[in-house]
Amino acid sequence: MIFAFLPLATFALLAALMFRHLRLMGYSRRDTAILVVLACVQLAAAFSASTLHALLLALALFIMAKAAMKFSAAQSARGVIALGLSLAAVQIVSPAGLLVSVIVVPTLATAHVPDASRGKNAGLFLLLLFTPLMSAAVFAYLARELQFDPWSHMAGPFDDLIRSRIFDRLNPRRSGLIDAIALIAAAFPTWWMAARSRRAGVVAIIVCALIAAVVAAALMQRSYAFGAFVPALGSLSLLAIAEIADRPYRAIALSAASAIFSWLLLAVSL
Amino acid sequence: MTDLAQSEPQFSASTVITRSQIAAFAAILAFAVFMLFIAPRTFGLLLTVVFGALFVANAAFRAVLLWIGAEERPAAPEISPEDHELPIYSILVPLYREANVMPALVRALCALDYPKERLDIKLIVEADDRDTAIVADAVAARDPCFSVIRVPPGTPRTKPRACNYAMPFALGEFTVIFDAEDRPEPDQLRKAVAAFRTAPDNIACLQARLNFYNANENWLTRMFALDYALWFDYLLPGLDRLNIPMPLGGTSNHFRTAALRAIHCWDPYNVTEDADIGIRLSRVGLRVRTLDSTTFEEATNSFGNWLRQRSRWLKGYMQTWLVHMRSPRALLRNAGIGGFIGFHLFVGGTFLSALANPVLWAIFLVSKIFGTAVFSAPLVLVAARISFVSLAAGNGMFAYLAMLGPFRRGWLELTPYGLTAPFYWLLISCAGARALWQLVMRPWYWEKTTHGLSKIGGSV
Numbered sequence: 222m223i224f225a226f227l228p229l230a231t232f233a234l235l236a237a238l239m240f241r242h243l244r245l246m247g248y249s250r251r252d253t254a255i256l257v258v259l260a261c262v263q264l265a266a267a268f269s270a271s272t273l274h275a276l277l278l279a280l281a282l283f284i285m286a287k288a289a290m291k292f293s294a295a296q297s298a299r300g301v302i303a304l305g306l307s308l309a310a311v312q313i314v315s316p317a318g319l320l321v322s323v324i325v326v327p328t329l330a331t332a333h334v335p336d337a338s339r340g341k342n343a344g345l346f347l348l349l350l351f352t353p354l355m356s357a358a359v360f361a362y363l364a365r366e367l368q369f370d371p372w373s374h375m376a377g378p379f380d381d382l383i384r385s386r387i388f389d390r391l392n393p394r395r396s397g398l399i400d401a402i403a404l405i406a407a408a409f410p411t412w413w414m415a416a417r418s419r420r421a422g423v424v425a426i427i428v429c430a431l432i433a434a435v436v437a438a439a440l441m442q443r444s445y446a447f448g449a450f451v452p453a454l455g456s457l458s459l460l461a462i463a464e465i466a467d468r469p470y471r472a473i474a475l476s477a478a479s480a481i482f483s484w485l486l487l488a489v490s491l
Numbered sequence: 492m493t494d495l496a497q498s499e500p501q502f503s504a505s506t507v508i509t510r511s512q513i514a515a516f517a518a519i520l521a522f523a524v525f526m527l528f529i530a531p532r533t534f535g536l537l538l539t540v541v542f543g544a545l546f547v548a549n550a551a552f553r554a555v556l557l558w559i560g561a562e563e564r565p566a567a568p569e570i571s572p573e574d575h576e577l578p579i580y581s582i583l584v585p586l587y588r589e590a591n592v593m594p595a596l597v598r599a600l601c602a603l604d605y606p607k608e609r610l611d612i613k614l615i616v617e618a619d620d621r622d623t624a625i626v627a628d629a630v631a632a633r634d635p636c637f638s639v640i641r642v643p644p645g646t647p648r649t650k651p652r653a654c655n656y657a658m659p660f661a662l663g664e665f666t667v668i669f670d671a672e673d674r675p676e677p678d679q680l681r682k683a684v685a686a687f688r689t690a691p692d693n694i695a696c697l698q699a700r701l702n703f704y705n706a707n708e709n710w711l712t713r714m715f716a717l718d719y720a721l722w723f724d725y726l727l728p729g730l731d732r733l734n735i736p737m738p739l740g741g742t743s744n745h746f747r748t749a750a751l752r753a754i755h756c757w758d759p760y761n762v763t764e765d766a767d768i769g770i771r772l773s774r775v776g777l778r779v780r781t782l783d784s785t786t787f788e789e790a791t792n793s794f795g796n797w798l799r800q801r802s803r804w805l806k807g808y809m810q811t812w813l814v815h816m817r818s819p820r821a822l823l824r825n826a827g828i829g830g831f832i833g834f835h836l837f838v839g840g841t842f843l844s845a846l847a848n849p850v851l852w853a854i855f856l857v858s859k860i861f862g863t864a865v866f867s868a869p870l871v872l873v874a875a876r877i878s879f880v881s882l883a884a885g886n887g888m889f890a891y892l893a894m895l896g897p898f899r900r901g902w903l904e905l906t907p908y909g910l911t912a913p914f915y916w917l918l919i920s921c922a923g924a925r926a927l928w929q930l931v932m933r934p935w936y937w938e939k940t941t942h943g944l945s946k947i948g949g950s951v
Contacts, residue, residue, distance in 0.1 A: 295563075296898075297561060297563055297898075298557065298561035298725065298895050298898045298899065299558065299561045299562065299563075301895060301898065302558065302561075302895070338904065340903070340904030341901075341903040341904050342903075343904075343906075343907060344894075344897075344903030344904055344905065344906030344907055345903050345906070347894065347906055347907050347910070348894050348895065348898070348903070348906050351890075351891055351894060352891070355887055355891075359883075362883075366876065
């Protein structure tokens with residue numbers, strides 16, 4: 222029964238974190254509210270897929286991207302721990318998380334340490350990768366020894382109610398590679414912002430990793446509903462867009478365009 | 492020299508263990524023997540759970556300390572006193588068979604950025620250590636800020652006894668201890684004076700950070716450097732911020748001289764007199780803080796030397812724990828509930844983890860190799876799982892903490908060696924077993940660490 226409320230709780234938590242982030246970035250209350258509502262429009266795409274999984278992926282990637290942005294700005298032991306734990310969390314939410322870690326970690330390790338030698342880069346690489354690899358080992362052990370699968374109970378009433386009545390009436394078309402192309406297109410605010418801000422560049426790396434995970438899954442003949450990734454993209458786009466706090470109207474316009482475009486792509490993909 | 496043992500014997504390790512402590516340990520031992528005969532398999536499981544919990548709790552507490560100690564706080568405005576505002580600073584340097592490292596020591600002390608006329612450096616030599624005394628006399632004859640103090644023969648023959656003997660001769664408002672192989676950063680004394688001047692009066696001691704100038708010499712020195720980086724850069728600042736009694740490191744402890752005298756200086760019977768004095772200060776309402784300045788030392792680069800040094804430290808931690816647990820209620824009253832728990836996890840946890848580690852390995856291997864021949868079938872599975880999970884979680888955390896240790900110093904090239912922390916912990920367990928044996932057989936024996944063996948010289 223408790224799992225029935227998890228999607229709503231996750232949705233609310235993510236919205237609250239977005240609100241806080243935008244306020245910290247210097248947006249007014251009104252602009253923050255508009256941007257969060259627009260981001261929530263993208264989060265709602267989760268109801269087209271496995272709702273909780275999609276929202277948790279969005280939440281985990283949002284937290285990871287924040288940790289990565291903070292780490293790229295100033296390296297600290299706390300930053301390493303936060304980033305490592307968020308990489309582990311992404312992997313718990315989605316098996317693609319390990320791939321995301323493997324792409325994000327070396328990029329951060331090599332790109333963001335000033336005057337780093339090969340030895341220092343290797344040290345940072347190991348340090349960042351340690352937590353996700355350990356958590357992968359722990360989950361493998363739990364699955365083997367105790368047949369532990371925390372996600373087996375996740376199908377909540379929202380999945381049944383919304384997906385079956387609205388989305389599942391249309392036959393979903395399955396092609397991971399096309400989904401990946403759609404994701405590249407839907408992530409246009411991140412690409413645009415990455416060209417302007419170093420911190421948004423970190424978000425772009427994570428979006429690249431997410432797309433790579435979708436492609437890898439497609440090559441392994443596994444694909445996920447496109448809607449499963451739109452919320453994640455929405456939360457990451459918000460982080461990138463939030464970098465232009467001095468131009469709130471442009472941020473709102475970008476956010477609105479991103480929401481509309483994501484839903485258009487979602488409608489086409491169904 | 493044995494002032495503490497005479498005036499406040501309850502705080503001195505001159506008595507290793509009290510009667511009530513013997514009774515408590517005897518009761519635990521009797522219970523263990525009883526269980527071993529009545530229900531040996533259940534006892535095995537209980538042992539696994541207890542040792543597993545000890546091992547993981549110590550690692551988890553260190554992780555919490557690291558998180559708190561890693562908080563970046565805005566630096567306090569730098570106050571650099573003018574030369575004429577600086578007080579006389581006493582430096583105690585206990586020496587025993589250190590003639591070979593004296594030239595480097597004198598260079599390091601002369602490099603201190605402090606007016607010479609306000610330095611009061613005491614070279615403390617044992618009366619029968621002629622070689623060191625000859626070199627020390629030559630130094631003192633050349634430079635008036637140095638003076639030599641000869642400690643008459645006596646027992647226990649320990650570093651704290653020598654320091655206690657020298658204390659009445661100390662002239663400074665502040666007193667610091669340096670070891671023979673130390674290379675303090677030149678501005679350390681000025682930083683300490685500035686920190687004392689801005690700190691509340693109850694801050695009686697500042698502990699500078701320690702690390703090694705020969706960290707890259709071999710695997711052992713690298714692991715030692717990781718250990719120290721974690722300890723002094725993260726764990727001690729974590730204790731400081733949580734207001735938990737802080738066991739001091741063996742050197743670079745800067746004291747307000749009056750406060751040091753008020754608590755009867757060091758306990759000559761405790762082989763980690765530094766750890767003990769940190770706890771004692773907090774028990775009388777005084778506090779220790781960390782000082783953002785590093786003293787570089789020589790890491791022991793051979794296993795035998797390392798084992799002697801580490802087993803002395805662990806023995807000293809056992810002594811310190813026993814001394815302050817003579818009256819748990821008094822400790823609780825003095826340190827508060829947080830300090831009380833922190834003391835057990837940090838001081839007790841350090842040697843208990845070392846002792847628990849091999850027991851867990853033994854239980855895990857026995858349950859895997861011999862299986863039902865030793866335990867009944869369901870217990871085998873449970874014992875194997877508990878020991879495995881404890882070992883994996885504890886060693887995993889210790890490895891991660893070791894890898895994070897050098898982060899603040901930017902010594903990331905040492906990070907990969909943190910992955911070998913489980914092997915290092917097995918060595919620490921060897922030292923722990925040796926320490927326990929010595930606590931019973933030779934409780935006050937001070938095992939001398941030989942210095943000057945490194946091929947890498949230290950310069951600041």
